[in-house]
Amino acid sequence: MKAHLSRRYLFSASHRLHSEAMSDEENQSTYGKCNNPYGHGHNYIVEITVSGPVDEKTGMVCNLTDLDGFIEREVLARYGHENLNTMQEFTKEVPTTENLCIQIYEIVQRGFHYAHLETVRLEETMMNSFEYAGNSEAPR
Amino acid sequence: MVYLTRKAEFSASHYYHNADFTPEENRRVFGKCNNPNGHGHNYTLEVTVKGEVDPRSGFVVDLKQLKEVMHREVLDAMDHRFLNKEVPEFLHQIPTTENIAIAIWQRLVAKLERAKLHRVRVYETPDLFVDFYGEA
Numbered sequence: 001m002k003a004h005l006s007r008r009y010l011f012s013a014s015h016r017l018h019s020e021a022m023s024d025e026e027n028q029s030t031y032g033k034c035n036n037p038y039g040h041g042h043n044y045i046v047e048i049t050v051s052g053p054v055d056e057k058t059g060m061v062c063n064l065t066d067l068d069g070f071i072e073r074e075v076l077a078r079y080g081h082e083n084l085n086t087m088q089e090f091t092k093e094v095p096t097t098e099n100l101c102i103q104i105y106e107i108v109q110r111g112f113h114y115a116h117l118e119t120v121r122l123e124e125t126m127m128n129s130f131e132y133a134g135n136s137e138a139p140r
Numbered sequence: 141m142v143y144l145t146r147k148a149e150f151s152a153s154h155y156y157h158n159a160d161f162t163p164e165e166n167r168r169v170f171g172k173c174n175n176p177n178g179h180g181h182n183y184t185l186e187v188t189v190k191g192e193v194d195p196r197s198g199f200v201v202d203l204k205q206l207k208e209v210m211h212r213e214v215l216d217a218m219d220h221r222f223l224n225k226e227v228p229e230f231l232h233q234i235p236t237t238e239n240i241a242i243a244i245w246q247r248l249v250a251k252l253e254r255a256k257l258h259r260v261r262v263y264e265t266p267d268l269f270v271d272f273y274g275e276a
Contacts, residue, residue: 001272002276003241003242003270003271004271004272005237005270005273006268006269007239007267008266009267022144048276049271057158057160057161058169059156059236059239060236060238063169065171079180084210124233139273
């Protein structure tokens with residue numbers, strides 16, 4: 001039987017929303033306070049959903065130790081307590097939570113092979129969240 | 141189509157152990173969850189049903205009936221129980237969150253009258269949950 005397993009992780013990082021393709025005025029009107037020059041931070045919660053057949057021997061979609069270890073190494077250690085704007089993947093892209101969500105999806109999609117990645121959901125604050133499922137629709 | 145979700149909470153203990161594994165293998169695969177006297181969680185259950193809104197009642201499902209079925213089929217059997225020892229499904233199957241979600245689905249699916257079961261979600265902790273949509 002196929003089940004979906006979701007796990008939530010917390011990391012803190014800072015960013016500034018500023019696009020090189022826009023004038024200063026346009027940046028200000030588009031991003032508002034998020035354009036303040038020295039940046040600001042969030043406690044992000046990333047929710048990873050994977051799916052697969054439930055293994056008859058273990059009762060698991062995948063071993064949580066493998067998922068936790070991968071996310072710890074490849075996502076939390078990478079982005080935790082960093083300024084996102086200084087990172088290579090955000091030299092050309094604005095580190096909006098949309099773009100960060102896509103980056104995390106791609107990291108997991110490329111490197112985690114113990115279960116099928118369904119979605120990455122990223123909460124920037126308690127009030128807003130973003131979800132990316134690659135080319136698929138997010139399951140409802 | 142409208143989706144309706146009803147929540148419930150139950151507390152239970154469990155441990156993970158496969159009798160076909162060696163003690164070392166059980167320890168390696170299941171870690172602390174293999175401790176033989178078990179440990180517990182406050183589980184949150186979310187049951188989502190779907191259906192068209194009945195034009196007379198304005199309901200997708202009679203919430204009272206859904207609540208009763210959830211209580212009778214799930215909470216009465218699992219709340220304040222040691223799942224491995226007291227719930228028939230888990231006498232021979234490991235009570236992982238995955239298997240709990242599947243067992244709850246199977247307990248509910250035949251008992252719902254009007255609405256169709258869409259999803260069973262079981263939170264083991266606020267940071268870990270499983271969704272089962274009845275997929276083979």
